[in-house]
Amino acid sequence: MANIELLRPRSVDEAVDLLERSVGAATVLAGGVDVMAGYYAGLLRPRAVLYLGEAGLSGVQTTAQAITLGATTPLLRLAELGQPSNGAGAALAAAASRVGTRAIQIQATIGGHLFTRPPYGDLQTMLLALDARVRLRGAAGEREVSLDTFLRGNGETTLGPGELVTAVVVPNAPGHAGYERIALTRGIGPALLTAAAWVDRDADGRCRVARIAVGGAGPRPYRATRAEQALVGRALDDVALREAGALAAEQASPSDDTFASAWYRRKVAAVAVERALRAAQGA
Amino acid sequence: MSVATTPAAQTELVVSFTLNGRPVQVRTRALDSVLAVLREQLQIGSVRVGCNEGDCGVCTVLLDGEPHRGCLLPAFVAEGREITTVEGLGDVNQLHPLQRAFHEHFASQCGFCTPGMILTAKSLLDRSPAPSREEIVAAISGNLCRCTGYRSIIRAIESVAQQGGR
């Protein structure tokens, strides 16, 4: 077995520098969940590994405007963002606490999670509904893109060569989240479908902003934009929720896989969206 | 030839950590797992290969008291930290309360998942000495067992929890 070089940057600058000099040869290692599984399955044989765990990228910063999640922040830290019990932090906590099991949440990082392939990567769905942005650093400097732009599906992203994810930025806008995770097992095991909703209503209870994301019904989670538009300005009654679920399912592009058929995923996409919206109101 | 000619690059690493209270030092490569290092270099037989991809929890170790998948944890990450395996909890002559409870409640059939279950339970009781049944179930719901149906395992952990984790 060829020896793999381990690169251990102690800062973001050093990480970017090392990555630029090893473009194409280095695999980025954060928590290790996906990289180690791929390595031991023989699917991954990198010449070098760039370890981000010592680059100072872990931590959560909360301001009135945003929650900034350092790229190597473990999901367990997100799962503990339970206070206050509403808002973006609670939404992240609700979704993060359902990922894998504690041992996975301890190791998996929010940055790495963006590269996780279906059927895993549930938290991507909630991040989409929260309108999260991804902060990137490369030799050319820093940029931010929306998660929606960042994700390409099946673990692929629009990350440029020599670029690193340094943080995920979640707007701390007013509103309530709802999350529905449909899975066979209640313990460890993949989700069949995830739906996340973010709703902000006016004083009359009419929907001002709705963001809906669906995971597990295509190569990447998607924003159910038609459903979102249909809800704006309306009271979120049963009819509206059902309609939103149906519209969300129309945008699905599922395929058959080991866990469920395309038919099933489309069916439950509608159900899950309806439930997520209902949960978002109840909050 | 090095891909990044920098002092930061290493191919063979010497990693020192504490294993069950004793300092150890191993030579590893970048992606050697804690599971591989414990089994192949340190003769820790209780940390076993169930899937090698994080699905089963058979290779659970405690890293600074928290459960980790030994198969997904690069060994170099353990540098300067403390790894506990079930050998470090107690031995036949001096059983840890969880070990005794698992034995007395028939919570181990083939025994293959048992060390991972006990360690996961230990970390729960360390965080929360009197967990509810729901918390116990949630804590072990990432560790697979194919023999017992989990019921006896839950009873064993509950019995220790009821004694305040002792």
Add this chain to the structure above:
Amino acid sequence: MKQRGRGIAVLEYPTGMNQGGDPSQAYVKLKPDGTVDLMIGTVELGEGARTVMAQMCAETLGVPYESIVVRNEDTDTSPLDTGTFASRATFMNGNAIRKAASEARKLLLDVAGKELEAAPEDLEVVNGEVRVKGAPERKKRISEIAAAAIYGHNTFIAGSGAFLKPLAPIDEETGAVDAAATVAWGTVIAEVEVDTETGIVTVERMTCAYDVGQAINPALVQGQIEGGAVMGISSALFENLYPYYPSTEHQAARFGELQLITAADVPELRTAIVEEPAPNGPFGAKGVGEMTANAQGAAIVNAIYDAVGVWITELPVTPEKVLRALEAKQQARESAPRG
């Protein structure tokens, strides 16, 4: 909407390989201090084979359970056993052990008779001591007799035993065959909740009752019942090795794809052990290992019908099958003539 239902399923289960032809052998020998080596070929899979073998050996010999050493790991020393499968280990090995231990016991009593100046048939073995019946003060510890046998009476206290239900022929015309050594019986009740929107079925409570002939070790029997119940639920509702059977497309290749049942999916379980002894079983025991995992699927499907009025006729019961059945039922209702 969530709807609840209850279903029952019962079963029979044969002990040992069908048709027989599956021998087991056992070998018992005493050490000078009266402790016992039990050599058998059965494999311990976790079910407790070693433990129940030691119990049956101790019971037959009349020695403490703790004095038995079970050696089952090496074909150079272990006699033949066909294998740990077909719910045969306790029954077949147990019968062989009973013979081997009885043979050793006879030698033990012969020596004890000489030591205690009594006829062997007047002796009994209780708690590791050989006593003269009716005169319990006339007794010797087995350790004393074992030593006396070796150093005084030039006797090797040992015994061997074999058990075989001979291979039975099958009548070509009628299919008649003496298939089962004995038959065990069981009943499973499932109580489920069906989510009619997702098709997901949750087992909320399960009750299992099995006839095991004689529980050699009730806690180990309980372990088989609980473990079997949960494996049975897992195979009924979760595991789907070939999701598009008979196509091999998307075959599950790892735990994450098999989706084995977890601790969080285990229902409330109630169990009962019935003991209708098998006349030919060791102490009346029947095989228990396999049958505990067999009837869950039918009980769950029957409970689903009770809950939502659809029959699922294929295992595993995936959420998709439930949803499709509910849709078909709905369509049939809508297209039915009104009247």
Add this chain to the structure above:
Amino acid sequence: MALSERTFAVVGKSVQKIDGLGHVTGRTVYVDNLTFPGMLFTAMHRSPLPHAKILHLDTSRAERLPGVGAVVSYRDVPNNLHGLLTGLGVQADEPLLAEHEVCWVGQPIAAVAAADEDTAREAASLIRVEYEELPAVFDPLESLKEGAPPVRTAYGVYPNYYLYAGQPCRRIRYGDFEAAIQKADHVITGTYRTGPIEHAPLETQVSVAVPESNGRLTVYSTTQALYFTMGLLASLVGLPLSRVRFVGGTVGGGFGGKVDGATEPITGLLALKSGRPVKWRFTREEECLYSSVRGACHLEYTDGVMNDGRIIARKVRSIQDSGAYNRTSPYGVNKNANHVAGPYRIPNVWVDGYCVYTNKQPTSAMRGFGVFEATFAIEVQMDRIARQLGIDPWEIRFRNAYRKGDQTPTREILDSVALIETMQAAAQAAGIELTATQRALSSKEPRA
């Protein structure tokens, strides 16, 4: 005297497990814990095709790779064609390593032992096989049809199903089904299917074969059956039992998945050829894709039922998907046939049990072999009968349940019967109220 009234000293007591302390302290030694100096590791080159003729097999590049200790193919197996049930008279049908053709995706062709797993896998990937693709069939119902492509063509035999005494199926003929079905108040049919299942013990299959200086071969194994697997290896390799020793007996779960001897003959051959200890630990993927699994079963029931719920006639067509080879499936079909009418006194029974080959992973025994499949079908069928007739599902079972002295379709007289009693015990445990009549029933009393 009923045995249960006897008092035992230790039988019937929940004594602690003999090996329990080893488990809870992590000291129990499983086969994978064993290592030996100079030990090699195994990888298998497998068929990528469901059915093909092998035109040419070239292992030379694998043999030349540094670190490789031995490569074995069919050329190295003294008695390559084997069967697991030859002791029961079932014809040998499976090559240990494919020679003339491959019949399922994953079929073993050539194995490599090398200094580490990565090198072994690399060497296995260097093995070259030229194929001529043949038609494949995956659905046992299609495979049974006349004109279906043959699942196997080598060794000069076989229709697509196992022959039971010259018949295409195992048959049971009890009473007169045809006459009885005419007299039934209701004819109720049902079709059922159970799917394939992987045993999934937490410990995968492992063996280490160690050539000893005295010419013997010691094999450390996770087998559920030491003598059975030893006999298999000895016959494949052509050694007397005096030259082979199996060590095992402590296994991390089995459920029927560690009976067929998937690794032991291969590590044995590689050890004999290389002169070095050889280990093979199946990956979880190898367990799922390439080891024997429980086969799917298709079951068709035609029942003649009277208005009072008595079943007077039952006909079952049961089709077991055996995959590409026999393994233990012909036995499983026998067991299935013997129990597929259910635990009920039915005077007229007709069973046709088929063991059918398909170009898939071979299937074999798993916990409840044959009965698992039968129980699902029978017990759903019983509820459907009950619902159709408006009889309580418990009552229909009580009415038909076996009792002491009943005869089975295989003409066995039952002497230790407790089905009714387990129903009563379950009802009590579940808090289900039975009628006074139901509570008073006994398996020992003749049927009213």
